[in-house]
Amino acid sequence: MPHNQEQARERAEQLRKEIERHNYHYYVLDNPVVSDAQYDKMMRELEELEQNYPALVTPYSPTRRVGGKTREGFTSVRHFTPMLSLSNAFDEKELRDFDRRVRQALPGEEVSYVVEPKIDGLAVSLYYENGLLVRGATRGDGEAGEDITKNLRTIRSVPLRLNRPVPGLEVRGEAYMSKEAFSRLNGAREEAGEPLFANPRNAAAGTLRQLDPKVTASRQLGLFVYGIGYSAGIEVVGHAEVLQLLKELGFKVNPRFRLFDDMAELIPYCREWQLRRFALSYAVDGLVIKVNSLSQQRRLGATIKSPRWAIAFKFPPEQAVTGVKDISVRVGRTGVLTPTAELEPVRLAGTTVSRATLHNEDLIREKDIRIGDKVLVQKAGDIIPEVISVLPEERTGTEAVWSMPSECPSCGSLVVRAEGEAAARCTGLACPAKLHESLIHFASRNAMDITGLGPAVTAQLLAAGLVRDPADLYHLRYEDLAALERLGAKSARKLLGAIEESKKNSLARLIFALGIRHVGERSAGILAGHYGSLEALVNAGEDELVNLPEIGPKIASSIAAFFADQRNRRVIEKLAGAGVDPREKEARKESDLLTGKTFVITGTLAGFSRREAKELVERLGGKVSSGVSRATDYVVVGQNPGSKYDKAVSLGINILDEKEFKELTGV
Secondary structure: OOOOHHHHHHHHHHHHHHHHHHHHHHHHOOOOOOOHHHHHHHHHHHHHHHHHOHHHOOOOOHHHOOOOOOOOOOOEEEOOOOOOOOOEEOOHHHHHHHHHHHHHHOOOOOOOEEEEEEEOOEEEEEEEEOOEEEEEEEOOOOOEEEEOHHHHOOOOOOOOEOOOOOOEEEEEEEEEOEHHHHHHHHHHHHHOOOOOOOOHHHHHHHHHOOOOHHHHHHOOOEEEEEEEEEEEOOOOOEHHHHHHHHHHHOOOOOOOOEEEOOHHHHHHHHHHHHHHHHHOOEOEEEEEEEEOEHHHHHHHOEOOOOEOOEEEEEOOOOEEEEEEEEEEEEEOOOOEEEEEEEEEEEEEOOEEEEEEEOOOHHHHHHHOOOEOOEEEEEEEOOOEEEEEEEOHHHOOOOOEOOOOOOEOOOOOOEEEOOOOOOOEEEOOOOOOOOHHHHHHHHHOOOOOOOOOOOHHHHHHHHHOOOOOOHHHHHHOOHHHHHOOOOOHHHHHHHHHHHHHHHHHOOHHHHHHHOOOOOOOHHHHHHHHHHHOEHHHHHOOOHHHHOOOOOOOHHHHHHHHHHHHOHHHHHHHHHHHHOOOOOEOOOOOOOOOOOOOOEEEEEOEOOOOOHHHHHHHHHHOOOEEOOOOOOOOOEEEEOEOOOHHHHHHHHHOOEEEOHHHHHHHHOO
């Protein structure tokens, strides 16, 4: 603690800047950069400074506010009553202090408390009129939050219609992601080389603040309702009664709430829950203690930030010291190499931990983790083991510095790390670790379009050892396919026909099908048009590639690394030997007819498939987008157009029917 007011002022200002920076990362970017325990420590230090030196308190201090800003893309809506945040207690003494303050404010009155698990999620409000869901919002800054109604409607535990009509009702709840869903989501993101969510709360927040409700729906959030912010036509006297009423109306209420007559009974229950929480299917980071009587709640009131009638008892993060025996590398289905610390087994958060993901090479360098180190570990959100820090004072000099392998441990292909990316990737086209996904992409509709070669059939082909790279597809025999379980003679013939038909596909489709990192359909078309054959592209140098239109340094580097691998070249030679070697009759020169123009296609066209119309626009130098915006030049409309047509009309964008589209493109 500083020794004088000037030192206190400097430290307080430093803490405010740090806390605001972390608030921005947490509330706006959904990407926290410090642990909850570290954040709480800074906030408590600032609160103590402001209590000891009241002259330091400023209106813009983080201790004066509740939550975060509205994210771009969402509208702001005001709550009927403020959604305040809770003060925290970190030990039994602070719980007794809370009880003492309550009883001093209510002299001579009996006080009982309701205790509920503190779900590690995102606080939201739901407003109903006459029993129907009208609006849902985040906490935001406490006074107003983000309108996320469409996303909240995707949560199955959110009732769209109450069991009985209520004139007006605003309820508060916590949206959360289960431990299983959190692990599944982070596993998929890790496989794709995407940033991981720090904990279930961060994942729930990022999911509810998606601009596309389909993304929210796919992540299967849950929601517990824990209180009423505003009501019309409802009369209750206690919080326990509120919870029972909410359950009767159709809300999901956490069943693990208890009513206690005094703090002496309540404190042992808090101790008990520090271990019980690990058995739950969702993350709990504490308990919420509330005065039961609503009349007493009203008389106790609130500070500018927190109610005086409630407090959160925060569980301390469970940590342990163990040793790093080795650092292994796993190759994911998308080719991302993920280092993992092999630990000396240690008990942590109810289970034995022997491994902890290290995510990428940068994290290992940043924390200076070496093989043989003693490290401090904990479970992120009580779920995923993570290395918090190294204990350098425990080093003996025998520790070994680790580095990412230059060759894939699964197939021996070159490992590359693109500029600006944290993930290192295997470049091998036939890498066993990622072959299933590679084959599905190769056969997909916009690539080689092999109908019938979906995930299930692909898995059977791999299990039977019939395919070891994409070229093997063109050597499959009828008897091999007919013998596969649940495929049958008819499906086998159709699949062989689709494989044979795919040989007629364009060079652009084949380039896209190879799955070269950063090479999409547009880039593949540019490469096909310029080089005319796969052989010419294979022999192109990075310096040459980078000078092509729309092929920047990142794409050029990725292409060069892919074709530098001799294993990939051998697969391409096998494809050519099987008759998959499309060539442009002449290197196509792209017309400049539609250069700089952006198209959106909606509805069903009679003379084109959606893909054919897209390829036509791109051949003429234009670009096809999936969404209508002010940057769109033309919207091509077929039969039964969707909302894109309405948006185009509202924005005054040029609309073409199929005849006008043909006239414009000269078809």
